[in-house]
Amino acid sequence: MLERRKPITLEEAQAKLAALKLPQQVETIPVADANHRVLAEDAVAAYDYPNFRRSGYDGYAIRAADDHDFPKNFHVVGEIQAGATFDHDLGENETARIMTGAFVPDNAAKVIMLEQTRSVPEQPDQVKIMVSQDRDNITPAGSEFKQGALLIAAGTELNPGGLSLLTAFGATEVKVYRQPRVAIITTGTELLNPGDTPQPGKIFNSNGPLIANLVAESGAIVTETVQLVDDYKLLQTNLERLKQTNDLVITDGGVSVGDFDYLATTARNSEQLLFNKLKMRPGSVTTAFVDDNTLIIALSGNPGACYTGFYLFAEPILRRFVGQPSHCQKVTANLARIYPKTNGYDKILRGTYQLNDGRYQVQLNGSDVSGSLGNLQSTTCLFKIPHSHEPLPLNAEVETWLLPFK
Ligand SMILES: Nc1nc2c(c(=O)[nH]1)N[C@H]1C(S)=C(S)[C@@H](COP(=O)(O)OP(=O)(O)OC[C@H]3O[C@@H](n4cnc5c(N)ncnc54)[C@H](O)[C@@H]3O)O[C@H]1N2
Numbered sequence: 588m589l590e591r592r593k594p595i596t597l598e599e600a601q602a603k604l605a606a607l608k609l610p611q612q613v614e615t616i617p618v619a620d621a622n623h624r625v626l627a628e629d630a631v632a633a634y635d636y637p638n639f640r641r642s643g644y645d646g647y648a649i650r651a652a653d654d655h656d657f658p659k660n661f662h663v664v665g666e667i668q669a670g671a672t673f674d675h676d677l678g679e680n681e682t683a684r685i686m687t688g689a690f691v692p693d694n695a696a697k698v699i700m701l702e703q704t705r706s707v708p709e710q711p712d713q714v715k716i717m718v719s720q721d722r723d724n725i726t727p728a729g730s731e732f733k734q735g736a737l738l739i740a741a742g743t744e745l746n747p748g749g750l751s752l753l754t755a756f757g758a759t760e761v762k763v764y765r766q767p768r769v770a771i772i773t774t775g776t777e778l779l780n781p782g783d784t785p786q787p788g789k790i791f792n793s794n795g796p797l798i799a800n801l802v803a804e805s806g807a808i809v810t811e812t813v814q815l816v817d818d819y820k821l822l823q824t825n826l827e828r829l830k831q832t833n834d835l836v837i838t839d840g841g842v843s844v845g846d847f848d849y850l851a852t853t854a855r856n857s858e859q860l861l862f863n864k865l866k867m868r869p870g871s872v873t874t875a876f877v878d879d880n881t882l883i884i885a886l887s888g889n890p891g892a893c894y895t896g897f898y899l900f901a902e903p904i905l906r907r908f909v910g911q912p913s914h915c916q917k918v919t920a921n922l923a924r925i926y927p928k929t930n931g932y933d934k935i936l937r938g939t940y941q942l943n944d945g946r947y948q949v950q951l952n953g954s955d956v957s958g959s960l961g962n963l964q965s966t967t968c969l970f971k972i973p974h975s976h977e978p979l980p981l982n983a984e985v986e987t988w989l990l991p992f993k
């Protein structure tokens with residue numbers, strides 16, 4: 588008997604997923620490993636920065652009292668290398684040779700650049716300063732950050748610049764949100780592995796690496812990718828195991844109404860079926876359910892539907908685990924080329940976009956067929972053609988998701 592499913596819209600399905608409570612857990616990790624991790628607490632300045640008066644140039648440090656009547660000879664009483672300190676005061680017409688980034692003597696008021704000075708013949712401990720300068724060439728202590736100032740706010744995705752800032756304050760560890768752990772199960776007796784000999788009726792498992800790479804790009808950890816032949820028991824054993832140690836399980840294929848579509852049966856028998864039929868194409872059979880407190884998103888096996896379903900349903904969930912919005916930027920775009928077909932369901936097309944005079948323009952990228960995969964490399968956006976009996980006119984406004992990492 589054919590099971591009747593209750594179709595809901597894309598927006599309703601997304602809302603059901605958005606309403607799920609997700610645990611946001613925090614862990615402390617080395618700063619060196621924190622690129623693209625999300626900061627879980629405000630990072631504040633442990634002390635003033637810089638924490639000493641710093642020379643901006645190679646040159647000579649002088650007192651304010653001696654800053655007149657140039658050219659004039661100074662007695663060089665020391666050399667201050669970057670990393671060293673200088674613990675005595677300069678006297679009248681005394682100077683210290685100083686390097687960029689070095690500690691400025693406490694009673695020096697200015698660093699005269701090396702270019703404005705000349706050596707004094709036969710007098711190695713003397714220097715002639717030719718002219719003064721308006722700028723003091725000294726970076727005051729605390730000029731960039733006062734102790735306690737906010738460096739990076741909680742909820743920020745760290746990048747190389749942010750990590751350098753934390754390191755500048757001597758941080759070795761940082762509190763971040765734990766990355767969600769994701770297991771991937773691809774199903775289908777037709778699936779071959781890379782390196783296998785092509786055979787009639789069989790296909791290579793291209794969705795496995797597709798999902799794994801998309802998961803990793805979303806900032807989550809792929810704990811395991813399992814490829815299963817269509818077998819109900821095998822599916823149950825693997826799901827049971829993977830639910831225990833993962834935050835999300837993504838399955839692929841076997842979710843329609845075929846005799847071997849065991850994911851469909853599993854979803855129906857689950858604790859909480861969220862949806863198993865969408866009023867959209869591709870991926871009308873995309874399914875989501877919760878079992879043992881673990882969310883399972885069952886994507887369609889058709890590659891175009893799998894790709895689209897990942898961005899619409901799985902990616903926003905993965906980002907929520909670390910308190911972040913989806914990487915997909917939602918915009919309104921204009922249809923640059925007419926899409927002539929009409930459909931009873933909303934269509935989510937793989938497209939490309941251009942930004943012209945501040946307006947996004949989108950068009951279909953090659954194929955709209957659910958089973959095609961040739962356009963996934965070059966797709967830069969998804970856009971929605973609402974269900975209708977009439978094609979949308981040229982320039983019609985369409986909801987568009989600009990995809991990340993393109
Ligand atoms: N009688 C009906 N048949 C189908 C319906 C329907 O409503 N009634 N829906 C169609 C639609 S729409 C879709 S979408 C597919 C969804 O099927 P499944 O998600 O159950 O996926 P499969 O049947 O397992 O596979 C579909 C297609 O994709 C290929 N595939 C599967 N896994 C992979 C993989 N890892 N890498 C690459 N390609 C994969 C598979 O060989 C099939 O060609 O159902 C329609 N049928």
Ligand code: MOO
Nearest residue numbers: 869870871892957
């Ligand atoms: O719902 Mo299916 O993905 O259109 O072929």
